[in-house]
Structures are given as C-alpha cells and as structure tokens.
Amino acid sequence: MSTATLTIDLDALVANWRALDALTTGETAGVVKADAYGLGMARVARALARAGARHFFVAVAEEGAALREILGESVTIHVLSGHMPGDADMIGDCALVPMLNSVDQLIRHAEALPGHPFGVQLDTGMNRLGMEPAEWQAVREIALAQAPVLLMSHLACADERDHAMNPRQLALFREMTDGLDIPRSLANTGAMLLHGDYHFDLARPGIGVYGGAPFTEARPVVTLDIPVIQCRDLETGESVGYGCDFIAERPTRIATVAAGYGDGILRAMGPRTSLWAEDTPCPVAGRISMDLMGVDITELGRDPAHLQLLGPQQGIDVLAANAGTIGYEILTSLGARHTRRHIGG
Numbered sequence: 001m002s003t004a005t006l007t008i009d010l011d012a013l014v015a016n017w018r019a020l021d022a023l024t025t026g027e028t029a030g031v032v033k034a035d036a037y038g039l040g041m042a043r044v045a046r047a048l049a050r051a052g053a054r055h056f057f058v059a060v061a062e063e064g065a066a067l068r069e070i071l072g073e074s075v076t077i078h079v080l081s082g083h084m085p086g087d088a089d090m091i092g093d094c095a096l097v098p099m100l101n102s103v104d105q106l107i108r109h110a111e112a113l114p115g116h117p118f119g120v121q122l123d124t125g126m127n128r129l130g131m132e133p134a135e136w137q138a139v140r141e142i143a144l145a146q147a148p149v150l151l152m153s154h155l156a157c158a159d160e161r162d163h164a165m166n167p168r169q170l171a172l173f174r175e176m177t178d179g180l181d182i183p184r185s186l187a188n189t190g191a192m193l194l195h196g197d198y199h200f201d202l203a204r205p206g207i208g209v210y211g212g213a214p215f216t217e218a219r220p221v222v223t224l225d226i227p228v229i230q231c232r233d234l235e236t237g238e239s240v241g242y243g244c245d246f247i248a249e250r251p252t253r254i255a256t257v258a259a260g261y262g263d264g265i266l267r268a269m270g271p272r273t274s275l276w277a278e279d280t281p282c283p284v285a286g287r288i289s290m291d292l293m294g295v296d297i298t299e300l301g302r303d304p305a306h307l308q309l310l311g312p313q314q315g316i317d318v319l320a321a322n323a324g325t326i327g328y329e330i331l332t333s334l335g336a337r338h339t340r341r342h343i344g345g
C-alpha cells in the first residue's frame with residue numbers, strides 16, 4: 001500500500017440509515033449528491049436501495065442520470081437543482097423528477113416535458129433554492145393542475161435544536177402546503193432529530209447516514225489509513241517541515257506519511273490533530289505539505305507501517321472542529337482524492 005486508503009463501512013452506513021428511518025413513520029430517502037458525500041455513489045446507493053430506500057436525491061441531472069444507470073427503474077430520483085436549461089432530454093430519458101425551483105423552471109418543464117412528473121421546492125427562509133411564498137401563491141393553481149408528486153423545503157438551522165428559524169420555517173411550510181393532497185418533505189438529518197412534526201411523508205437525511213453530526217449516535221463509516229514512508233530521529237532544536245513550525249524540545253522520532261492537503265487533508269487541521277497507531281495518538285508535527293506530513297511518533301516507541309487519520313479514535317467531526325469546518329467538508333474533500341475501499345453492504 002503506497003497511497004492512503006479510505007475505507008467505507010457500508011454496514012455501518014446502512015445501520016445509520018435504518019436508525020434514522022426508524023425515527024419516522026414516513027419514508028426515508030437516500031441523499032447521494034456529490035458522489036454520496038465523497039463516499040462513492042454507486043456502492044452507497046446500492047446499499048441503501050437494498051436496505052429499502054425507494055427515493056433518492058441528487059444535486060444535478062447528470063448525477064441523476066448516473067444513478068439511474070446504477071439502480072435501474074425501480075426507484076424515484078429527485079433532482080434538487082430542478083429543471084435547468086438543456087436538461088430536458090436527460091430528465092425525460094432517465095425518468096428523473098426535477099424539484100422545480102422557480103416559475104421559470106415550471107414553465108420550462110411544462111413546455112419541454114408536458115405530463116412528466118415533477119416536484120416543487122419552496123423557500124421558507126433559507127433563500128437558497130425554491131419558490132418564495134408570494135411566487136408560490138401566484139402560480140400554485142397552475143402548478144397544482146399539473147399534479148406535482150412532492151412538495152419540499154429545507155431548513156437553514158436544523159442542526160441547532162433551539163434555533164428560532166426551525167419552528168418559523170415549519171409554520172411557513174405548513175401554511176404553504178396544508179390541505180393539499182401531495183406528499184411533503186422537509187427534514188434533513190438535523191430536522192429528523194428535532195421532532196416528529198418535521199418529518200412529513202419523506203425524510204432526506206444525508207450526513208447522519210454518513211456518520212456525522214448532529215446524529216451523535218451514528219456509527220462511524222469511514223477510516224483513513226496513511227502509509228509511513230520513512231522515520232527519522234531529531235535532536236533537540238531540530239525542526240520539521242516548511243516554516244520550521246515544529247521544533248523538537250527533546251530527542252524526537254518523526255514519521256513522514258504519504259498524504260497531505262493535495263489529498264484533501266485540510267492544512268488548517270494540522271496544529272490540533274493527531275494520527276493514531278491503534279490507541280496511541282501521534283501529533284502532526286509541523287505544517288501539512290501537499291503530499292506529505294510529519295508525525296511525532298516518539299511516544300509510540302516503534303516505527304508503524306501506517307497511521308490512521310480517521311477511525312474509531314477520531315471521527316470526521318473531530319477533524320472538522322480541528323480545521324474550523326464541518327464534517328460534510330471533511331468527507332467531500334477526502335472522498336474524491338483517495339483510493340476507496342468499500343466493506344460490508
């Protein structure tokens with residue numbers, strides 16, 4: 001093994017999806033945008049479909065087309081960006097359900113693919129995607145006449161339990177959709193954990209399935225093992241890496257491992273992060289380079305063949321906190337750049 005390996009535990013992933021699914025009386029979708037948060041759409045989507053997911057969400061039509069190839073005809077694939085110019089053939093041929101975001105998209109869809117299923121995305125305060133209340137009011141009758149298959153919105157602050165935006169968005173979503181006999185969807189992972197009132201007919205958990213906060217009970221899904229290229233002894237006063245940020249305060253043994261920020265290991269996490277040799281934390285020594293980083297293995301007392309950045313001792317949310325970011329960015333930065341190995345499923 002000469003490069004780092006990202007191992008994805010599909011059994012843990014499926015267990016997380018099932019645990020979230022058990023919270024709701026409605027259905028639970030698989031959210032597999034961005035190559036399933038970097039973990040590999042094909043393997044992840046197949047595992048979730050086998051576990052019983054019948055609805056999937058992707059960001060753009062191209063992802064939807066790829067997913068259709070992978071899963072075949074038996075599932076519903078929703079496209080969050082809606083119906084973009086030039087997408088009609090893909091939406092039609094691959095039987096995708098665009099979540100229409102605006103009056104422009106509604107017209108485009110009705111003209112290009114009359115009678116083809118669609119959903120509507122409503123903006124209840126995030127101001128990112130979806131029709132605003134006034135816009136919805138204006139076109140609602142026209143849209144409803146074409147029988148949308150799903151009405152959805154998205155919460156801005158669902159990972160903050162007591163945030164005032166949550167009940168406000170819920171109330172507005174109800175106001176915009178109550179009394180219509182159309183399936184509804186509001187909850188991401190955070191909203192699923194808030195209260196059953198947020199669940200509606202179809203929940204859309206992403207990060208919790210992939211093992212991240214705010215689903216604190218999630219089983220960890222990813223491990224990242226990085227091979228050690230060489231080890232060396234430093235005398236007191238010698239330094240490691242660019243800018244000499246690490247200076248040995250005692251005789252020190254340094255391992256140089258084969259991954260860096262070019263592999264999605266965010267440079268900002270360096271100063272607070274350790275790599276692990278089983279139960280022993282070995283602190284990153286000095287700045288993270290593009291393809292390499294130094295690790296202080298003095299306390300370990302042996303030269304390891306590889307060290308673990310992500311694993312049972314240290315999950316994505318620890319790395320996220322160390323780098324001043326969120327678990328989502330840790331996953332998507334790492335997933336695209338490492339050899340991925342899927343186990344279980």
Ligand SMILES: *Cc1c(COP(=O)(O)O)cnc(C)c1O
Pocket residue numbers: 031033080154187188189190204205206207208
């Ligand atoms: C990404 C996304 C989700 C999943 O959110 P998590 O916070 O990862 O659970 C759900 N809905 C929409 C609209 C999204 O963009």
